[in-house]
Amino acid sequence: MENNSQALLRISNLNKTIGKRQILHDISFEAYSGEVFGFLGPNGAGKTTTIKIIVGLLGLDEGEIYIDGSEINKNFEKAMANVGGIVENPEMYKYLTGKQNLMQYARMRDNITEERINEVVETVKLANRINDKISKYSLGMRQRLGVAQAILHRPKLLILDEPTNGLDPAGIKELRDILKHLAHDEGVCVIVSSHLMSEMELMCDRVGIIANGKMLGVYTMEELVSQTADEKREYHIHADDPEKALRTIDLPDADKSIDDGIVKIKIGAENADENIYRINKELIVSGVKLYTVTAVETKKLEDVFIQLTADDQEGGGQIG
Numbered sequence: 001m002e003n004n005s006q007a008l009l010r011i012s013n014l015n016k017t018i019g020k021r022q023i024l025h026d027i028s029f030e031a032y033s034g035e036v037f038g039f040l041g042p043n044g045a046g047k048t049t050t051i052k053i054i055v056g057l058l059g060l061d062e063g064e065i066y067i068d069g070s071e072i073n074k075n076f077e078k079a080m081a082n083v084g085g086i087v088e089n090p091e092m093y094k095y096l097t098g099k100q101n102l103m104q105y106a107r108m109r110d111n112i113t114e115e116r117i118n119e120v121v122e123t124v125k126l127a128n129r130i131n132d133k134i135s136k137y138s139l140g141m142r143q144r145l146g147v148a149q150a151i152l153h154r155p156k157l158l159i160l161d162e163p164t165n166g167l168d169p170a171g172i173k174e175l176r177d178i179l180k181h182l183a184h185d186e187g188v189c190v191i192v193s194s195h196l197m198s199e200m201e202l203m204c205d206r207v208g209i210i211a212n213g214k215m216l217g218v219y220t221m222e223e224l225v226s227q228t229a230d231e232k233r234e235y236h237i238h239a240d241d242p243e244k245a246l247r248t249i250d251l252p253d254a255d256k257s258i259d260d261g262i263v264k265i266k267i268g269a270e271n272a273d274e275n276i277y278r279i280n281k282e283l284i285v286s287g288v289k290l291y292t293v294t295a296v297e298t299k300k301l302e303d304v305f306i307q308l309t310a311d312d313q314e315g316g317g318q319i320g
């Protein structure tokens, strides 16, 4: 998607200081039409601050933000006409129905037809409950009504700050499917923030990782997953004579060490089963008493996230 389309959102060198503290340091990234872009980082990383600046709720100190070609400081109204978002809890009237809420909101915008209202209600899968009062809605339904409200004016950019917070797994899946549909089928550039890697993994096409107000990297989901799919496998060997075991293991590209009396080896994932069988046999033949050989679990996505953010941690970051 990067190669054949211009970025819908382009942020360069965004800096923001609140009081005496610099909250954002040189944030730069791009997001494209048709993708779900995840903004991933621990609590306090600067996600909400960045999002507030993108949707125009907060000013920036330095940097440029282009939305569909309009720079927000030079052409604020034109830039914002393309933005829909939920940053804090959306304004809703509990004593009104979902439909009445949307009508109320539509009156504040230009050119929103009842047909369009019905269309977004279908999109967010609320058709059968739209005439119920909001007070009867689950959190997930309210969140979906918030999405309906945010997309009424057909924004090219939809930004949601931690939209899955507090939702149950079914609610998360419903929301995820809707956001993917908006991006992949309707060409919207959808940006969501989260502190949960596992959620981003299922929802996003790309993620930008932010910690301590710095963008640490932007990755496609495949890149992030391949970082975790270790090409090596690790085994721990418990034997009576670790030194002898170490000498006996004869694999040219194996990475071998002894740690606390345990022989640790890393071997290529390809042919690992065959090689570990051979190593087992050689150890036994050479007279080493082999107690256990344990395969050590390879890194999970969550670990990579923690590692990426920990490298830049001045303390205080929390991953939940």
Ligand SMILES: Nc1ncnc2c1ncn2[C@@H]1O[C@H](COP(=O)(O)OP(=O)(O)O)[C@@H](O)[C@H]1O
Residues within 6 Å of the ligand: 018, 019, 023, 041, 042, 043, 044, 045, 046, 047, 048, 049, 050
């Ligand atoms: N209005 C504010 N005044 C002072 N500090 C703030 C304000 N808003 C946010 N911060 C600080 O900025 C940092 C980033 O906050 P935030 O953008 O809310 O992070 P996130 O959304 O990633 O959890 C935090 O350390 C937070 O305490």
Ligand SMILES: [Mg+2]
Residues within 6 Å of the ligand: 047, 048, 049, 161, 162
């Ligand atoms: Mg936040």
